[in-house]
Amino acid sequence: MSSAELTFTGAVRSASPRPFGYILSVLILAAVTSSFESTMMYTALPSLEAGFGVDISAASWVLTGFLLVGAASAAIAGRLGDVFGRKRVLVILLIASVAGSVISLVVPTIGGVILGRAVQGLAGGILPLAFGIIREHVSAKNLSIAIAVTAGAAMLAGAGGNLIAGYIVQFSSWQWIFVVSGVLTVVTTILAAWLPDSVRTGIRDRIDWLGGILFAPAIALILFGINVSTGLGWASPVVWGMIGIGALVLVFWAIWEAKQQAPMVNVRYFAQRNLGLTYLITALTGFGLGGAGYLGQLIMQYPTAAPVGFGIPAGAAGLTSFCIGFLGFLLAPVSGRVARGGHAKTSFVISAVTGIIAAVLTAMSATVWNSFPAFIVSQVILTVSTSFLLSSLPLLVVEGAAARNTSEATGISTVIQTAASGIGTSVSAAILAVFAIEVSEVAPGFEASTEQGYVVIFALTAVLTALALVAAIFLKRRPAGERDADAESADDLELPVLTH
Numbered sequence: 247m248s249s250a251e252l253t254f255t256g257a258v259r260s261a262s263p264r265p266f267g268y269i270l271s272v273l274i275l276a277a278v279t280s281s282f283e284s285t286m287m288y289t290a291l292p293s294l295e296a297g298f299g300v301d302i303s304a305a306s307w308v309l310t311g312f313l314l315v316g317a318a319s320a321a322i323a324g325r326l327g328d329v330f331g332r333k334r335v336l337v338i339l340l341i342a343s344v345a346g347s348v349i350s351l352v353v354p355t356i357g358g359v360i361l362g363r364a365v366q367g368l369a370g371g372i373l374p375l376a377f378g379i380i381r382e383h384v385s386a387k388n389l390s391i392a393i394a395v396t397a398g399a400a401m402l403a404g405a406g407g408n409l410i411a412g413y414i415v416q417f418s419s420w421q422w423i424f425v426v427s428g429v430l431t432v433v434t435t436i437l438a439a440w441l442p443d444s445v446r447t448g449i450r451d452r453i454d455w456l457g458g459i460l461f462a463p464a465i466a467l468i469l470f471g472i473n474v475s476t477g478l479g480w481a482s483p484v485v486w487g488m489i490g491i492g493a494l495v496l497v498f499w500a501i502w503e504a505k506q507q508a509p510m511v512n513v514r515y516f517a518q519r520n521l522g523l524t525y526l527i528t529a530l531t532g533f534g535l536g537g538a539g540y541l542g543q544l545i546m547q548y549p550t551a552a553p554v555g556f557g558i559p560a561g562a563a564g565l566t567s568f569c570i571g572f573l574g575f576l577l578a579p580v581s582g583r584v585a586r587g588g589h590a591k592t593s594f595v596i597s598a599v600t601g602i603i604a605a606v607l608t609a610m611s612a613t614v615w616n617s618f619p620a621f622i623v624s625q626v627i628l629t630v631s632t633s634f635l636l637s638s639l640p641l642l643v644v645e646g647a648a649a650r651n652t653s654e655a656t657g658i659s660t661v662i663q664t665a666a667s668g669i670g671t672s673v674s675a676a677i678l679a680v681f682a683i684e685v686s687e688v689a690p691g692f693e694a695s696t697e698q699g700y701v702v703i704f705a706l707t708a709v710l711t712a713l714a715l716v717a718a719i720f721l722k723r724r725p726a727g728e729r730d731a732d733a734e735s736a737d738d739l740e741l742p743v744l745t746h
Contacts, residue, residue: 264441268440269441269442273376273380273396273441276438277372277400279343281373282406282427286408287363288411289411289415290415293415293420294359298356301693304473305675306540306675307473308363309671310668310675311360311466313536313664313665314462315364315370316369317661318461319370320664321511321661322455332444336372337435337439339372343427350363362424376396377393379441402572405567408571412562413564416560454503464495465492465665467489467492468489468493470488476676521643523721524721525659529663530711530713531598531663531666531710532664533706536670537670537674537703538628538632540671543567546562551685551688556618570622574633581633581637586641591645591718591723593634594634596634597631597632597633598631600630601628601707604624604628605711606704608625608628674703679695680699681698681702682699683695
């Protein structure tokens with residue numbers, strides 16, 4: 247079994263000393279904790295900018311750092327769970343998340359908050375572990391229900407992160423977000439410690455540590471070089487030095503993984519036609535997911551005196567995002583039904599077309615029409631696109647991979663999507679910084695992007711989505727017999743959840 251697997255197949259369900267209700271409740275709480283932490287800082291970005299006197303390019307690293315570390319954690323957590331026991335690794339990740347909250351609270355700099363959020367990013371491995379524990383201890387009768395409820399709770403918690411954080415920012419300060427997160431994680435850690443022990447199935451001396459970790463700092467170096475270019479200029483040797491070193495490390499990582507017998511991320515799958523195209527599609531659409539997570543909050547919360555902004559209070563902005571996200575949760579069964587039965591490509595086409603429409607409409611409503619109702623319509627369309635995207639991508643992998651490799655291949659897709667979201671967050675923030683101007687009417691030194699910055703971002707998102715749509719045209723439909731064989735794997739597959 248490859249260490250890149252984010253799910254656990256072939257598990258022997260043992261008799262558990264804990265009741266089903268307790269195990270499921272704790273794992274739901276763990277999934278909620280992970281998803282809440284992934285979105286809780288979207289609403290707080292404007293407050294971080296004002297509080298630390300930094301631009302959006304710097305503040306966005308509280309999101310980028312979390313996502314990049316989360317991608318590495320998702321890649322390695324499943325394998326570590328095989329070797330050391332899923333319960334033990336789950337508790338360690340939860341403790342690390344608590345430490346991240348503490349760091350973000352006690353270090354009074356934007357760098358401290360970014361560091362704390364990066365440590366919190368280890369929570370990105372919690373959901374795969376939760377699914378593995380469910381498969382190990384929950385009976386076959388209750389398995390599908392347990393997985394569906396846990397995944398659904400994670401999706402709602404991601405939407406709830408905006409809601410809770412929004413009202414915290416509006417009526418208190420952003421620091422209390424980490425207090426809430428820390429308390430939630432402490433409670434979850436205590437309860438998780440009483441979960442039944444896990445069976446260890448992996449071989450300790452075959453862990454590909456370097457392959458699981460190295461790609462995250464490589465991408466981070468490239469992104470940091472892009473971000474500092476807004477201040478140092480593209481002629482700076484520091485900028486190109488960081489980008490160059492990051493690129494070299496990334497190439498070294500790919501070569502390293504290609505030579506491993508049991509790689510953490512099996513890069514050989516990229517050479518397979520359908521899987522390679524699916525991973526390309528995942529990366530191209532992941533850029534838009536990264537920007538969508540926070541751009542909507544900026545547009546809603548920035549004051550009307552800024553070039554782009556509706557002046558919505560943080561609490562109301564968080565509530566708006568929650569309601570739209572809840573709509574996406576309700577649409578999940580519909581998009582999933584469309585994608586099943588070998589029609590994942592159809593589901594993705596719907597996602598791509600609506601995604602392009604959403605990008606264009608968002609840009610027009612925010613920069614040209616200055617219409618909040620039109621902006622809400624654009625976000626609803628974006629949610630439809632996201633719902634179809636998140637249901638189609640795992641099934642595109644199932645249709646493209648051999649039956650025995652579905653879990654491993656889907657795990658790689660999740661890592662790519664998380665990393666691409668981090669790239670989208672960082673690059674879009676850098677674009678906003680490039681077009682930033684001082685808006686003295688708001689406050690001395692306050693900077694915000696002009697309309698052109700947002701237009702560039704949404705145009706880039708639309709172009710990348712269109713390229714993904716073109717790539718989907720070249721996906722080959724597999725023979726019905728092969729699809730039927732893989733359908734059994736699809737039914738036994740816990741689909742990853744990425745919440746925004």
